[in-house]
Amino acid sequence: xxxxxxxxxxxxxxxxxxxxxxSLIIPPKDIPIYSDDKLREFALNKGLKPVPSSFEQLLxxxxxxxxxxxxLEKIALGEELFFDVNLSKNRKTSCATCHSFDRDLxxxxxxxxxxxxxxxxxxxxAACHLQDQSGVDRFTFAQGxxxxxxPHLLNTQTxxxxxLAKYFTWSGEVDxxxxxxxNSFLAHHKMNMRAEELEERLRENPKYAEMFGQVFKDGIxxxxxxxxxxxxxxxxxxxxxxxxFLEGDNNAMTKEAKRGLANxxxxxxxxxxxxxxxxxxxxxxxxxxGFAQFFEMKPNIEISPExxxxxxxxxxxxxxxxxxxxxxxxxxxxxxRNVTKTSPYFHNGAVAKxxxxxxxxxxxxxxxxxxPTQIDEIVAFLRALEGEIVDYKKEQR
Numbered sequence: 079x080x081x082x083x084x085x086x087x088x089x090x091x092x093x094x095x096x097x098x099x100x101s102l103i104i105p106p107k108d109i110p111i112y113s114d115d116k117l118r119e120f121a122l123n124k125g126l127k128p129v130p131s132s133f134e135q136l137l138x139x140x141x142x143x144x145x146x147x148x149x150l151e152k153i154a155l156g157e158e159l160f161f162d163v164n165l166s167k168n169r170k171t172s173c174a175t176c177h178s179f180d181r182d183l184x185x186x187x188x189x190x191x192x193x194x195x196x197x198x199x200x201x202x203x204a205a206c207h208l209q210d211q212s213g214v215d216r217f218t219f220a221q222g223x224x225x226x227x228x229p230h231l232l233n234t235q236t237x238x239x240x241x242l243a244k245y246f247t248w249s250g251e252v253d254x255x256x257x258x259x260x261n262s263f264l265a266h267h268k269m270n271m272r273a274e275e276l277e278e279r280l281r282e283n284p285k286y287a288e289m290f291g292q293v294f295k296d297g298i299x300x301x302x303x304x305x306x307x308x309x310x311x312x313x314x315x316x317x318x319x320x321x322x323f324l325e326g327d328n329n330a331m332t333k334e335a336k337r338g339l340a341n342x343x344x345x346x347x348x349x350x351x352x353x354x355x356x357x358x359x360x361x362x363x364x365x366x367x368g369f370a371q372f373f374e375m376k377p378n379i380e381i382s383p384e385x386x387x388x389x390x391x392x393x394x395x396x397x398x399x400x401x402x403x404x405x406x407x408x409x410x411x412x413x414x415r416n417v418t419k420t421s422p423y424f425h426n427g428a429v430a431k432x433x434x435x436x437x438x439x440x441x442x443x444x445x446x447x448x449x450p451t452q453i454d455e456i457v458a459f460l461r462a463l464e465g466e467i468v469d470y471k472k473e474q475r
Contacts (some may be wrong), residue, residue, distance in 0.1 A: 084145055109337075109344045114328040117336055121324060124343055127354045128321035129239070129415075133470040140241060140312045146256065146305045148312060153471075156183070156310025157288045159303050164279055165220060165263065167223045167270035173262065173307065174383055176220055177237035179314075197241065212419040213238035213314070215448040218427035219398075223270035231398030233427035239415045241312040243358025249403035250361035250427045251408035255311045260305035273300040316416055318465030331462045338459025346444045350411045354462065357413035364402070364409050365393060365442035393438050394428035415463050432457055 112120060130136045130421065141148040161181055163172045172182070213236035219227050220234040232248055246252040252261065263276055271279075280286045280298045287298065290372045294302045320339075322330035331339070342348055350358045391401065402408045402425070409425060423435040424426065436456050440446045448456070 087424050093260060109340050111387060112336075112340055114323075114336070117340060118324060118326070120343060121339060124355070125349055125352055126324065126343075126348070128324040129315045129317045129354060129465070129468065131317060131468065136313065136315070136470055142403060146308060148309050149293065151289070152293045152306050152309045153313055155286075155293055156306035156308070158285075158289065161308050164283070164403050165269060165271065165276060165303075167275075170270060170375060171223050173237070173259075174221070176234050176268075177213050177222055178214045179238070194386060201469055210272075211238070211316070212236060212416060213240075214420045216421070218422055220267075220371070222265070222268035226267040226270070228267050228398070230400035232237075232425055233422065233425060234402060236413060236416065236420050238314050238316050239355045239413050240358065241308075241314070242353065242355035243410075243413060245361055245410045248400070248409055250408070251403060254308065256304045256308040256374055259307040263300060263304070276300050276303070284407055313468075315468050316465030317468050320459075321460040321465065324440050332458060334458040335461075335462040338455035338457065339462075341456050342459055345440070345448075345452075347439070347456070350443070351414050355413045356415055357411045358410050361403060361408050362411050362443075363407050365407070367445050392424075392428075393442055394424065394426075395430065397426045414460060418457075418461050418464055432460060436460075 091262045118198075130139055137148060160173045163170050163175070165172065215221070216235045218233065219231040221227055226454045235246075235248070240246065241255055244253065246255065246258045263271050264273065269276075277298055277300060281289070282302065290302060291297045293306065294300070319330040319335070323336075341352075348356075350360060350362050353359045390396075391407070417423075418432050421432065422430045423432070427439065429435045431452055436453050437448060440453075
């Protein structure tokens with residue numbers, strides 16, 4: 079009888095071993111080696127584009143909303159509002175508190191914000207990158223007014239390049255920076271204000287009466303403030319080595335990063351992380367594949383070992399229990415520009431290292447076991463996506 083009980087165990091173990099052996103025997107798909115010009119052509123033909131380098135190009139790209147046109151006066155107002163801590167209940171939290179970068183674009187100031195935020199701890203990654211222009215707070219869980227956290231303990235998404243996206247928030251249910259700005263002012267775990275209270279705070283500052291009056295016929299309001307922030311956010315784009323390569327500079331990216339770009343497109347990452355922003359253009363299911371299931375064996379001397387399949391919603395601990403849009407594992411695809419500066423990763427900040435994040439995405443979204451070399455090459459490409467915020471204002475000075 080005991081021998082009979084062991085037969086199913088042997089069959090299961092044999093099946094697992096076969097799957098592992100097959101994955102090792104079958105060679106990975108060969109990725110072509112491209113010349114610089116062919117790689118650039120390949121990327122551009124796949125819809126990958128550089129961020130505009132001039133204010134004129136920026137206007138052509140993003141000044142496309144007749145109800146909220148981009149003007150220098152409106153950009154200036156949006157900037158003031160973005161950094162104003164008085165627009166939160168406790169008068170200590172601004173948009174820039176969670177979406178951190180230095181206002182003067184000099185890669186400084188974030189260190190002070192990170193270390194002085196009440197009740198917060200710094201992650202290992204953040205300890206080395208406190209002065210990065212990341213557009214996030216680098217905490218595992220976002221913290222708003224008075225240290226309040228989102229009910230589902232969500233990680234902050236970057237504001238940088240966000241205006242290039244079609245979807246916002248982890249669920250993707252918000253379709254503009256304007257709407258998200260309004261939501262952020264009113265949410266109890268963010269700025270924690272009421273519309274009337276916010277407008278009263280704005281009227282406390284004499285300069286706002288003049289600035290709103292120059293830009294909006296109906297003056298101060300929550301809605302007009304959100305419009306100004308939306309216009310300012312359109313100027314928060316980054317450029318780096320990747321953009322210069324796409325524009326023709328063959329020396330802008332390393333050979334490893336170029337191989338990473340080829341891998342990124344050929345393996346299928348570009349299918350979701352697309353467009354100028356490399357993300358934010360769609361809502362996708364995560365995880366797609368069942369790597370999150372694993373087998374657990376509990377040996378017992380008296381009876382046959384117990385083998386069971388352990389189910390997990392995600393390939394990591396899901397702090398906060400968030401399951402995406404409608405609890406259906408649907409998530410807004412994150413923007414990859416500057417992604418190496420925005421750790422920790424995923425909706426609940428469960429993964430600290432970029433290499434692990436790449437490995438998880440390859441397995442669970444594409445069904446690929448990448449080699450260490452392929453992971454290194456893709457990470458090198460992601461580092462080429464690092465960039466500084468373009469100072470479009472300098473052209474207007």
